[in-house]
Amino acid sequence: MATVGVLCARGRVEEKALMAALAEAGIVSALFPPTDEPLPVGPLFPMASGRSFPVPQIVVDRHPDRQIARAVLATCRALDVPGLCAGIAAAGDRLDVASALAAKGLPRPETALCTSENAGLAAVAAMGLPATVLPLDLKSQPIDLPDIDTAEAVLEHRSVLGGSEGSLGLVQAGTPPPENVVTIFVIDGVATALETSMAMGVSVEVLRLAEQTARALFADVIAVVIALTPSGPIVWDVRPVPEFRHAQALTELSVPQAIAQAVQHRLEPVSAPRLPSDSTPDWTNLVTQGTRRDLVISA
Amino acid sequence: MNVTCPECGAEWELSGVEQGEIVTCPDCGVDLEVLTTNPATVGLAPEEGEDWGE
Ligand SMILES: [Zn+2]
Numbered sequence: 001m002a003t004v005g006v007l008c009a010r011g012r013v014e015e016k017a018l019m020a021a022l023a024e025a026g027i028v029s030a031l032f033p034p035t036d037e038p039l040p041v042g043p044l045f046p047m048a049s050g051r052s053f054p055v056p057q058i059v060v061d062r063h064p065d066r067q068i069a070r071a072v073l074a075t076c077r078a079l080d081v082p083g084l085c086a087g088i089a090a091a092g093d094r095l096d097v098a099s100a101l102a103a104k105g106l107p108r109p110e111t112a113l114c115t116s117e118n119a120g121l122a123a124v125a126a127m128g129l130p131a132t133v134l135p136l137d138l139k140s141q142p143i144d145l146p147d148i149d150t151a152e153a154v155l156e157h158r159s160v161l162g163g164s165e166g167s168l169g170l171v172q173a174g175t176p177p178p179e180n181v182v183t184i185f186v187i188d189g190v191a192t193a194l195e196t197s198m199a200m201g202v203s204v205e206v207l208r209l210a211e212q213t214a215r216a217l218f219a220d221v222i223a224v225v226i227a228l229t230p231s232g233p234i235v236w237d238v239r240p241v242p243e244f245r246h247a248q249a250l251t252e253l254s255v256p257q258a259i260a261q262a263v264q265h266r267l268e269p270v271s272a273p274r275l276p277s278d279s280t281p282d283w284t285n286l287v288t289q290g291t292r293r294d295l296v297i298s299a
Numbered sequence: 300m301n302v303t304c305p306e307c308g309a310e311w312e313l314s315g316v317e318q319g320e321i322v323t324c325p326d327c328g329v330d331l332e333v334l335t336t337n338p339a340t341v342g343l344a345p346e347e348g349e350d351w352g353e
Pocket of ligand 1: 307309
């Protein structure tokens with residue numbers, strides 16, 4: 001089996017670029033899980049076919065369907081296979097992300113969790129318009145609410161046709177215009193690339209905010225959407241599996257090369273700490289640092 | 300005439316199709332809709348099910 005499993009439904013431009021970058025770094029990769037192959041749950045046992053399940057050494061989360069990704073990542077954790085993913089944004093939804101960022105005191109727009117059409121309308125009335133509905137599932141696109149007619153139509157439509165999933169959502173104050181939005185790709189804690197239609201350059205403050213966001217979410221790979229407002233940059237949204245085909249590199253590495261480097265770091269053998277001869281070894285520390293468990297980074 | 304899959308970037312020759320027809324990318328397997336025939340262009344086929352409120 002390949003060293004790296006690229007968790008996705010099919011190889012899009014991004015996954016192909018990632019696999020090329022991994023190959024360039026001498027790392028064998030393959031799409032994961034293998035098509036039409038059921039995944040084992042818990043300790044490995046021979047499949048009905050008699051073969052053992054092909055387990056990669058590490059999995060990179062690139063699955064656009066977050067429900068499937070969450071299930072496979074959980075299974076990988078049970079099999080002791082570390083995953084490179086967006087942490088809380090990979091395992092959770094927009095509410096989990098908003099809560100984690102709020103707990104860290106990172107700047108976000110005024111936000112309300114709405115569980116019904118009426119709650120949505122009340123939130124909009126309190127915040128004012130324009131506003132934006134962000135469905136809890138991170139794969140669904142935010143919906144602009146520029147005026148009250150649109151707000152009523154969208155909230156009613158979602159509630160009637162979408163059931164409880166459609167009734168649930170975050171309402172955020174404002175609708176940032178594209179020229180005030182920048183998407184920063186953070187890989188292994190470092191702002192690596194960006195995508196924006198902003199005319200002016202992006203400040204260091206914005207890059208640091210994206211990196212703080214990634215840290216707060218325990219994300220190895222994530223895109224952070226930052227809106228520039230008169231009171232400063234705020235975290236508008238995140239993308240757990242970002243498209244990066246149009247991203248402009250901020251470092252000497254492209255996004256796929258930076259992900260390949262992050263994979264390489266995790267594949268390097270964990271060296272056992274050398275113990276000073278005249279002191280009592282800290283076995284607790286040794287255990288947590290010396291196992292592969294500490295490579296399980298997804299939340 | 301060559302078309303490019305917007306999903307995976309693969310290029311292949313597409314002929315004898317009508318506008319609106321759904322074809323499958325031979326590389327990544329995504330369903331694509333024939334947008335125009337002269338020149339031939341394809342886009343991601345609309346997903347099944349109602350896209351409520353998006
Ligand atoms: Zn394709």
